[in-house]
Amino acid sequence: xxxxxxxxxxxxxxxxxxxxxxxxxxRIAVFNLSGRFYAIDDTCTHEEASxxxxxxxxxxxxxxRHGSRFHIPTGQVRSLPAVHNVATYAVxxxxxxxxxxxxxxVHAGRIHGGA
Ligand code: FES
Numbered sequence: 196x197x198x199x200x201x202x203x204x205x206x207x208x209x210x211x212x213x214x215x216x217x218x219x220x221x222r223i224a225v226f227n228l229s230g231r232f233y234a235i236d237d238t239c240t241h242e243e244a245s246x247x248x249x250x251x252x253x254x255x256x257x258x259x260r261h262g263s264r265f266h267i268p269t270g271q272v273r274s275l276p277a278v279h280n281v282a283t284y285a286v287x288x289x290x291x292x293x294x295x296x297x298x299x300x301v302h303a304g305r306i307h308g309g310a
Contacts, residue, residue, distance in 0.1 A: 199287060199294035208232070208293065213247035213256060213267075219297035223284055226267045228254060233267045234284035234295045241277035270302050278305045 202216040202225060213226040215237040224237035224247035237247050239258045249259035255273065256265045263277035270283040282299035 198298075199285070199296050201292050202295050203293045205230075205232070205288060205291050205293060211251045213237075213251065215245055215247040216295070218295055221297050221299070223295055223297065224256070225286065225293060225295060226251060226256060228267060232286045232288055232293050234286045235265065235267060235270050236281040236299070238281075239263060239265075239277055240272065240279040240281055246281070270300075271304065272306055275306065280304055 200218050208214050208225055208227040210227050210229060213224045215222055215224045222237040223234050225232055225234045237245050239246055241263055244258050244260035246256045246258060249257045254267050256267050261276050264274045265272055265281055270281045272280050280302045282301045285296040287294045
């Protein structure tokens, strides 16, 4: 059963950027892609880097430490050195407030090499 938690107002997360929040014991990054909000694990699956601290390129969060790219809407890892996807979380916006459901949606799969 979903339990949405208010994390921010929409203006707190500028377009093409992310911010991390502690929600129910998880570190969750919320990204704004042209007014659409998505939530993924903030911690890179390679090492302990914060994905919300890196740049956003198109629909990709770029890890600030070694440059792996994660597709924000699906959590899929798209480039090495990280090989595992990140979990995604349901997001809703009501009356200018961004809510996250901290129930992780884990996406199996990994990349097997290549860039
Ligand atoms: S810590 Fe993210 S790619 Fe290495």
